[in-house]
Amino acid sequence: xxxxxxxxxxxxxxxxxxxxxxxxxxxxxxxxxxxxxxxxxxxxxxxxxxxxxxxxxxxxxxxxxxxxxxxxxxxxxxxxxxxxxxxxxxxxxxxxxxxxxxxxxxxxxxxxxxxxxxxxxxxxxxxxxxxxxxxxxxxxxxxxxxxxxxxxxxxxxxxxxxxxxxxxxxxxxxxxxxxxxxxxxxxxxxxxxxxxxxxxxxxxxxxxxxxxxxxxxxxxxxxxxxxxxxxxxxxxxxxxxxxxxxxxxxxxxxxxxxxxxxxxxxxxxxxxxxxxxxxxxxxxxxxxxxxxxxxxxxxxxxxxxxxxxxxxxxxxxxxxxxxxxxxxxxxxxxx
Numbered sequence: 001x002x003x004x005x006x007x008x009x010x011x012x013x014x015x016x017x018x019x020x021x022x023x024x025x026x027x028x029x030x031x032x033x034x035x036x037x038x039x040x041x042x043x044x045x046x047x048x049x050x051x052x053x054x055x056x057x058x059x060x061x062x063x064x065x066x067x068x069x070x071x072x073x074x075x076x077x078x079x080x081x082x083x084x085x086x087x088x089x090x091x092x093x094x095x096x097x098x099x100x101x102x103x104x105x106x107x108x109x110x111x112x113x114x115x116x117x118x119x120x121x122x123x124x125x126x127x128x129x130x131x132x133x134x135x136x137x138x139x140x141x142x143x144x145x146x147x148x149x150x151x152x153x154x155x156x157x158x159x160x161x162x163x164x165x166x167x168x169x170x171x172x173x174x175x176x177x178x179x180x181x182x183x184x185x186x187x188x189x190x191x192x193x194x195x196x197x198x199x200x201x202x203x204x205x206x207x208x209x210x211x212x213x214x215x216x217x218x219x220x221x222x223x224x225x226x227x228x229x230x231x232x233x234x235x236x237x238x239x240x241x242x243x244x245x246x247x248x249x250x251x252x253x254x255x256x257x258x259x260x261x262x263x264x265x266x267x268x269x270x271x272x273x274x275x276x277x278x279x280x281x282x283x284x285x286x287x288x289x290x291x292x293x294x295x296x297x298x299x300x301x302x303x304x305x306x307x308x309x310x311x312x313x314x315x316x317x318x319x320x321x322x323x324x325x326x327x328x329x330x331x332x333x334x335x
């Protein structure tokens with residue numbers, strides 16, 4: 001049963017007051033696929049936009065099993081207790097390609113952090129969105145900023161080299177790696193390594209410590225093959241243990257150094273302007289696809305062309321051209 005929607009000013013007032021229940025309800029509207037919620041979502045975002053842009057935007061990515069949720073639990077406690085700052089964690093959970101459902105279990109793995117009054121954890125299903133984030137992650141980030149969370153951390157699904165979308169909505173991207181699990185070989189490949197601002201080898205404790213140190217040396221050597229990032233920033237390779245807490249403060253210090261570096265070189269404001277433009281373009285593509293699929297002329301002809309392509313009677317190229325032509329220049333129906 002759908003929860004009753006509030007008025008726009010109620011959502012806005014609640015978010016600005018830092019009311020986590022209202023914030024969660026506003027995010028639900030933003031994530032909704034219902035056409036009746038589209039205008040409401042736009043009005044909420046328009047009203048809150050002047051109150052956004054003041055947080056650190058941080059992405060944390062890495063292969064499944066690297067310990068992202070446990071790491072964020074420990075990092076979040078450091079931010080809250082040792083630095084006295086608020087934070088929101090947007091955790092993206094993979095959706096089933098069969099049922100579309102998600103477990104949304106990351107919040108349970110951040111057991112200590114979820115009990116903190118100055119932390120807000122929002123798990124969201126990816127629902128088929130590519131790039132390791134959900135379709136409305138950027139908009140959710142803006143709502144959290146308006147609610148006064150001065151650190152917003154995005155935990156991606158964890159799909160490896162293709163997980164780059166988080167770069168287009170954050171200021172700092174941290175790549176978590178495992179010691180001695182074959183990840184060192186990825187250090188000579190381009191891809192996500194060219195898009196991150198720091199690498200951290202997690203689980204660097206006990207018998208794994210020596211392997212982690214060797215992996216760090218491999219990555220440091222590999223990074224020398226790449227040109228420095230914007231402004232000359234070279235990603236450091238750090239060691240940490242989400243279980244013992246080793247290296248967690250050093251990682252946060254790296255985030256702060258990078259923030260200072262960006263601000264002093266005028267990179268942060270420019271990056272965010274480009275990210276806003278990229279978000280608009282993605283929204284245009286998404287809306288065009290939706291308009292295509294819901295067009296009555298396309299709906300009438302799509303099954304016929306799909307059947308011909310499936311049976312090998314026409315090429316996929318020809319089918320796509322025919323449908324796009326119908327979408328752009330629909331023939332008037334006979335009365």
